[in-house]
Every structure is written in C-alpha cells, then in structure tokens.
Amino acid sequence: MTIKERILATLKGEPTDALPFVPRLDIWYNANSRNGTLPAPYRHATLKEITDDLELGYHAIIPDFKDFINPEDGDLDVGIGIYHLKNHPYRLKLHNVRRTHQWTGDGILKVRYETPKGDITTTVVHNKEMKKNGITLYVIREHAIKSPQDYAAMAYIFENMEVIPDYSNYSQFQQEYIGDRGVAVALSAMWASPGHYLIKELMAFDTYYYEQYDNPEEMDAFIQQITPFCQKLFDAAINSPAEIILSGANYDASFTAPAMYEEYILPALRQQSEIAHSKGKFIATHTDGENTGLLELYKRSGFDLADSICPAPMTKISLEDTRRIFDGTCTIWGGIPSISVLEDSMDDVTFQRFIDQKFENLGRGDHLILSVADTVPPAAKFERILYLQKKAREFGPVMPSL
Incomplete structure (x- = not known):
C-alpha cells in the first residue's frame, strides 16, 4: 500500500499492511536546516527528499504558515487570524478598509485597520529566536478585540472580506508535491466555529471570559455577524478536491473548557462532519x-480525525484511555509524546521500554496513524524516529474488526 492508501484506509476502518507512521517533521527540519544540524546523510536535503528516502510519508495537515501567496504582504492579516497561504483552497480580498502596517524591533508587526465603524489595531511577533527554532506560526501580542467597542469595526472587516474559492495551487500541491506520500489536507480555518474564532485569534483569554460574563448578548450578536464569513471559508474547503478538511486547532481544557466547547464548537463540527460525510470526505481537527x-465531546462532534493527540506523561490522559473512549469512532493521528524523543527527558533504555510498552497496548492498532505529538522537536534524537518507524512496520498488518 502507498502511504496515502494506508491513511485513508485507517480513517475508513479498513485493513492496512502496516501501522501508518507519518511524523510531523517541518519544525524539526526548519530548525536543523537553518542551524546546519541535520543528520549527516541529509545535510543538504529537502524535507521531501528526507521523507522519501526514509519512506516516512509527508505530514501535510498543518500548513507552512510562512508559505504566503505574496511574501511581501502575506502576513499583514495574521493578527486577525488570517494567513494568505499559497496552498489554501481560497483567496481572501479585503475591500473598503484602509490597512496600514509598520515593522518594529525584532520581527514585530503592527497593523491598523481603519473602518467607518472605528479602528482595529493588532501586533504580532515572529522574531529571530522563533525562526531559529523552526517556528512559522506568529504569536499575537495585541489582540484585535479589546472591548465591546471593537465588535462593530471587526464585523465590518469580515463583512468586507471577500472569499474567492481557488483550487489551482492546492491541486498542484495535492497531486504533484504530496501525491501518494500522504494526504494533502485542506485548511478551512484554524478555528472550528465563529465562537472558537474569538478565543483562538481575536481576543485575549481573559477578555473572552470577561465578555462572556459581562456582555454575552453583544458577544453572541458579533458571533452571528461573522458566521457568514466563516461559513464561506468552510464551503470553499469542502468543495475543493481534498479528501480531508482541517477545521479548528489547539484545544485545551484550560481555555476551551468543556462547557465552552459544547456550546460554541461542538454544533459546528457536527454539522461540518455531516456535510463532509455526505460528500464522501473526512473532517479533521487539531x-x-x-x-x-x-x-x-469530541465523540459527539462526529469528526473523523483527532490530529496530534498528545498523551501522558505530557497530558493527564494516556493513549490507551483515549483509544478506549473513542472506541473506533475517531482516528487518532499522534500518540507519541514529543518529550520521549528528547535525550534530556528519557535515556535510550527508558525510551525503548516506554515505546515497546505502548506498542504492546495497541490491541488491533485500528484507527491509529502514529506520529509524534504535537510535532517532532528540533532537538529530537534522529535514531528514535527511526526506531518508531521500525516498530510501526513490524506491527502490521492492521486488521480491524469489520
């Protein structure tokens, strides 16, 4: 089977010839390539060349957040959660808003949006240290919405943001770059719903929860105003040639509390999953x-792929318990905590014992695409990635009960 065939068969609960192992290596590669510390045989190789040579598969769920359509100004809207990326299934065009920007200090970008409803300012950071560590995602230092007075201006911006479905770059990425190396997941948005958008990108953590308590009607009215924009993003993605659509990312019980998830995220993901299934497609969320x-709550949401499940000891829930709760209703992509591939966290004997125990507990191994969660860190010991690959190959074939 090709790597793509293994991934899609796993999602469908069908047999595979081996346990799929598709690690996310982009941050590891970016950092080590920039610092001249790639493994000796691959010192001058591209990431695709490395994954091809090792037959690892190419992880194409989370996009390269620096691969802009126009490198000169593609990052101007990242403060409102908008990345103008080359391989998006759509393009975004802002109308009737005056946008100005200024770069200051070490990778600090300040942007002002002037609208008839008021002005919005954002500040984001992508500095030298972040680049050194292979990080491509910006950090928001100043959020767009700071008080209820900002709702009207933000709503105006999204009402004037045109969503243009465009599958040319995505199709080329899917067919020519990824091919059978993996599955080229199409990004709908890094938030799963308009309510999720608020806490994910537009508001600081404390502002969100103060607003939920102090101004719930105003906040819900704003959510309704931006719903058409969010729906257009999903429509463009679901109608693309992609087999899998990524909707939403970065949940954590500390800020996307279960009650918040149930009210603002679950209904959207459930509806998106129903639409995807009617088209023979899958929904992933990070x-x-x-x-x-x-x-x-994830089970009730109906999505197909829980990307980057990070188990104990980095979180409170083991991989075994996660698989037991999902019970074949959702495929896990991940399962190996990133600290396990770091020598300063586990010595070689502890690592092998830990991994061997995990494999012994996999049962049939169905609905699992093995990966290091969230991503392979820059300081990972390369031999441990190869050991994980060896164990995955030896595990197969995977024969779920059909």
Whole structure:
C-alpha cells in the first residue's frame, strides 16, 4: 500500500499492511536546516527528499504558515487570524478598509485597520529566536478585540472580506508535491466555529471570559455577524478536491473548557462532519492540548480525525484511555509524546521500554496513524524516529474488526 492508501484506509476502518507512521517533521527540519544540524546523510536535503528516502510519508495537515501567496504582504492579516497561504483552497480580498502596517524591533508587526465603524489595531511577533527554532506560526501580542467597542469595526472587516474559492495551487500541491506520500489536507480555518474564532485569534483569554460574563448578548450578536464569513471559508474547503478538511486547532481544557466547547464548537463540527460525510470526505481537527473532559465531546462532534493527540506523561490522559473512549469512532493521528524523543527527558533504555510498552497496548492498532505529538522537536534524537518507524512496520498488518 502507498502511504496515502494506508491513511485513508485507517480513517475508513479498513485493513492496512502496516501501522501508518507519518511524523510531523517541518519544525524539526526548519530548525536543523537553518542551524546546519541535520543528520549527516541529509545535510543538504529537502524535507521531501528526507521523507522519501526514509519512506516516512509527508505530514501535510498543518500548513507552512510562512508559505504566503505574496511574501511581501502575506502576513499583514495574521493578527486577525488570517494567513494568505499559497496552498489554501481560497483567496481572501479585503475591500473598503484602509490597512496600514509598520515593522518594529525584532520581527514585530503592527497593523491598523481603519473602518467607518472605528479602528482595529493588532501586533504580532515572529522574531529571530522563533525562526531559529523552526517556528512559522506568529504569536499575537495585541489582540484585535479589546472591548465591546471593537465588535462593530471587526464585523465590518469580515463583512468586507471577500472569499474567492481557488483550487489551482492546492491541486498542484495535492497531486504533484504530496501525491501518494500522504494526504494533502485542506485548511478551512484554524478555528472550528465563529465562537472558537474569538478565543483562538481575536481576543485575549481573559477578555473572552470577561465578555462572556459581562456582555454575552453583544458577544453572541458579533458571533452571528461573522458566521457568514466563516461559513464561506468552510464551503470553499469542502468543495475543493481534498479528501480531508482541517477545521479548528489547539484545544485545551484550560481555555476551551468543556462547557465552552459544547456550546460554541461542538454544533459546528457536527454539522461540518455531516456535510463532509455526505460528500464522501473526512473532517479533521487539531486536538493537541490537555483533553481532560473533552474526549466524550469530541465523540459527539462526529469528526473523523483527532490530529496530534498528545498523551501522558505530557497530558493527564494516556493513549490507551483515549483509544478506549473513542472506541473506533475517531482516528487518532499522534500518540507519541514529543518529550520521549528528547535525550534530556528519557535515556535510550527508558525510551525503548516506554515505546515497546505502548506498542504492546495497541490491541488491533485500528484507527491509529502514529506520529509524534504535537510535532517532532528540533532537538529530537534522529535514531528514535527511526526506531518508531521500525516498530510501526513490524506491527502490521492492521486488521480491524469489520
């Protein structure tokens, strides 16, 4: 089987010839390539060349957040959670808003949006240290919505943000770059719903919960105003040639509390999953945080792929317990905590004992695409990635009960 065939068969609960192992290596590669510390045989190789040579598969769920359509100004809207990426299944065009920007200090970007309803300002950071560590995602230092007075201006911005379905770059990425190396997941948005968008990108953590308590009607009215924009993003993604659509990312019980998830996220993911299934497609969401209290809600959401499940000892829930709760209703992509591949966290004997025990507890191994969660860290010991690959190959074939 090809790696793509293994992934899709796993999602369908069908047999595979081996346990799929598709680690996310982009941050590891970016950091080591920049610092000249790639393993000797691959010192001048591209990431695709490395994964091809090792037959690892190419992880194509989370996009490269620096692969802009236009490198000159593609990052101007990241403060409102908008990345103008080359391989998106859509393009976004802002109308009737004056946008100005200024770079200051070490990778600090300040942006002002002037609208008839008021002005919005954001500040984001992508500095030298982040680049050194292979990080491509910006950090928001100043959020767009700071008080209820900002709702009208933000709503105006989204009402004037045109969503243009465009599958040319995505199709080329899917067919020519990824091919059978993996599955080219199409990103709908890094938030799963308009309510999730608020806490994920637009508001600081404390602002969100103060607003939920102090101004719930105003906040819900704003959510309704931006719903059409969010729906257009999903429509563009679900109608693309992609087999899997990524909707939402970065849940954690500490800020996407179960009650918040149930009210603002679950209904959207359930509806998106129903639409996807009617088209023979799958919905993935990036569940990389502390999932205590959330796993049963994930099951009720109906999505197909929990990407980047990070188990104990980095979180409170073991891989075994996560698989037991999901009970074949959702495929896990992940399962190996990133600290296990770091020498300063586990010595070689402890690592092998830990991994061997995990494999002994996998049962049939169905509905699992093995990966290091959330991502392979820059300081990972390369030999441990190869050991994980060896164990995955030896585990197969995977024969779920059909």
